Amino acid sequence: MIGGEGKQALLEDSLFVSLPSGEQNFLREQAAAGRLTFQELRILRDLAADFRLWGEPGVAELWAAALQALGPRSLPGREEKRRAVRAVQERWERLKEEGPRYGPSGEAPEGEAAGPWEKGGGTEKPPEESPLALGPCPVASEKTRCCGLLTLDAVSSCACDCSYCTIQSFYHGGRIAFRSCLEADLRALEKTLPPGPLHIGTGQSSDSLLWGNHRGLLDSLLDFAARNPRVILEFKTKTANVDPLLNREIPPNLIVTFTLNTPAVIEHEERRTADLGERLKAASRLARRGVLVGFHFHPLIRYQGWEGDYRAVFRQLKGEVSPASCALVSLGTLTFIRPVIRRIRERGRPTQVLKMPWTETAGKLSYPREVKRELFSLAWEELGDWREEVFVYLCMEDPALWQEVFGWDYPDNRAFEEGMKRAYLAKIARRL
Numbered sequence: 001m002i003g004g005e006g007k008q009a010l011l012e013d014s015l016f017v018s019l020p021s022g023e024q025n026f027l028r029e030q031a032a033a034g035r036l037t038f039q040e041l042r043i044l045r046d047l048a049a050d051f052r053l054w055g056e057p058g059v060a061e062l063w064a065a066a067l068q069a070l071g072p073r074s075l076p077g078r079e080e081k082r083r084a085v086r087a088v089q090e091r092w093e094r095l096k097e098e099g100p101r102y103g104p105s106g107e108a109p110e111g112e113a114a115g116p117w118e119k120g121g122g123t124e125k126p127p128e129e130s131p132l133a134l135g136p137c138p139v140a141s142e143k144t145r146c147c148g149l150l151t152l153d154a155v156s157s158c159a160c161d162c163s164y165c166t167i168q169s170f171y172h173g174g175r176i177a178f179r180s181c182l183e184a185d186l187r188a189l190e191k192t193l194p195p196g197p198l199h200i201g202t203g204q205s206s207d208s209l210l211w212g213n214h215r216g217l218l219d220s221l222l223d224f225a226a227r228n229p230r231v232i233l234e235f236k237t238k239t240a241n242v243d244p245l246l247n248r249e250i251p252p253n254l255i256v257t258f259t260l261n262t263p264a265v266i267e268h269e270e271r272r273t274a275d276l277g278e279r280l281k282a283a284s285r286l287a288r289r290g291v292l293v294g295f296h297f298h299p300l301i302r303y304q305g306w307e308g309d310y311r312a313v314f315r316q317l318k319g320e321v322s323p324a325s326c327a328l329v330s331l332g333t334l335t336f337i338r339p340v341i342r343r344i345r346e347r348g349r350p351t352q353v354l355k356m357p358w359t360e361t362a363g364k365l366s367y368p369r370e371v372k373r374e375l376f377s378l379a380w381e382e383l384g385d386w387r388e389e390v391f392v393y394l395c396m397e398d399p400a401l402w403q404e405v406f407g408w409d410y411p412d413n414r415a416f417e418e419g420m421k422r423a424y425l426a427k428i429a430r431r432l
């Protein structure tokens with residue numbers, strides 16, 4: 001037993017055992033030598049995990065340098081160790097403040113790939129499959145300005161493998177689950193739909209277009225939209241897989257949205273997705289066919305060189321798609337719940353998404369408000385000539401930020417939801 005049950009448990013937990021062996025040995029030695037509190041050991045374990053993700057020298061190396069800087073002493077005492085912990089922590093904080101530094105194209109570290117992914121779901125209804133129902137957006141909150149999106153989980157889990165994604169904390173085991181009887185489930189669901197216009201998305205538990213029309217997925221969903229014109233159906237994707245849509249008739253109440261980011265972020269953090277040019281071309285093909293499209297700039301990431309890169313993306317977008325074809329642009333940043341942070345650390349795959357200063361709001365960790373203001377303000381400025389025609393919103397943000405960035409806000413989430421649906425329905429009506 002090393003230094004009490006708490007410390008022992010910490011040295012056996014899944015995050016600890018995921019660390020490189022050199023870091024594990026160092027932490028074990030420190031725990032055995034004493035003079036570190038449980039809290040300090042926990043901090044060092046978390047920092048060791050982050051340094052590994054960022055490709056930085058590890059905690060053992062920084063610790064040795066910190067003690068050396070404090071002067072020669074054969075056995076460091078409590079005060080020296082406290083100061084060494086602080087020095088390691090300061091290095092971590094400086095790196096977080098600096099933000100990610102993405103190398104030139106082609107230099108994204110390989111790391112371990114997720115998967116192998118299996119397409120699950122058989123012809124038989126598995127016993128654990130629950131009835132198909134509309135659910136609230138899994139990350140929505142009453143404490144933030146939220147749009148009331150309803151989710152329809154036709155597929156569960158995703159293979160895009162984005163390093164910041166919340167889905168990785170919901171599903172494990174690399175298995176993609178398809179509804180076994182989607183067509184029948186949708187017909188049953190439509191008998192229970194609440195009145196009024198409904199905004200329903202299929203892209204919260206998976207990527208809407210990644211699987212194409214596997215098992216008639218898109219056919220069933222598009223038929224559902226066609227039978228229910230008061231539904232605004234949103235397919236959200238990071239792929240360019242629009243051929244299965246272009247091969248068939250598309251109801252006007254479908255909006256296909258593309259999540260966009262800069263080439264640097266896509267290459268380093270969204271490794272199994274289409275590149276920016278492919279996504280924009282796919283959006284443009286749909287728009288030319290008369291399909292409404294939209295764009296999610298989510299997450300905007302403050303990395304070294306972000307301003308120029310994001311400005312270029314907005315300009316590229318405006319060169320490919322006209323505002324008349326575009327229903328929405330949403331803006332959001334990196335926001336984490338603690339289980340996702342732990343999962344990213346345990347996976348140990350190179351990523352810089354945790355290299356950010358964060359503050360906790362409404363149980364989630366995200367950039368401080370001034371950083372968000374900077375990110376959103378740039379986007380708002382770039383969208384200047386689109387604002388009249390396109391519904392632009394902040395996804396899951398503090399209402400105060402709406403005021404600071406847009407100069408106005410909705411009084412509550414209900415008003416936001418209604419304003420969004422009105423804007424989408426007006427766009428859809430113009431397509432009819």
Ligand code: SF4
Binds near residue numbers: 137139145147149395
């Ligand atoms: S604003 Fe974003 S997080 Fe909130 S409900 Fe809508 S899609 Fe979900």
